[in-house]
Amino acid sequence: MEDVSKQFTTTYNVSIPWVDLTYTGGPLKTDVKTCIGGKNNDMIFIFGGWPLNGPFISQFDTSKQQWINITSVNREDISCTNFNNGLVAIFSGMSSSSTIPNDRLIFKYININMEFKQCSKCTSTRFGYCAITLPDEKIFYILVELALLIHLLCQ
DSSP states (O other), X not given: XXXXXXXXXXXXXXXXXXXXXXXOSOOOOBSOEEEEESTTSOEEEEEOOBSTTSOSEEEEETTTTEEEEEEOOOEESOOEEEOTTSEEEXXXXXXXXXXXXXXXXXXXXXXXXXXXXXXXXXXXXXXXXXXXXXXXXXXXXXXXXXXXXXXXXXX
């Protein structure tokens, strides 16, 4: 990890201030999503990914340089977005049985608690999307696959 608050040059790489992030046993997965959290934003949370047989949430404590596997849910193609009150919202995704559930997962990173909530007001199931928390804490979803599908159908 690079500390860009200090002066460095890009031509002389020895001058770049690096923090050693040697592999410390974290999850070896693809298609993961990340959010930061913890009381001091000193935790990195990795959600989802493939293969599905590993933990759904892994936590990296940056002060201890230590990984903790939290829970298994078996979802991929999700996105997460975090809020100021210690919550991370995860909507839908694809399960291990290739179904797309219409639910919402709420992860409370302060007390490491996961809740499943049915999403009765949600318009449709989603997977392979990007979620962004706006300043008013509303969630903005970007559905890349749907936009690509619409583009392909309109050609």
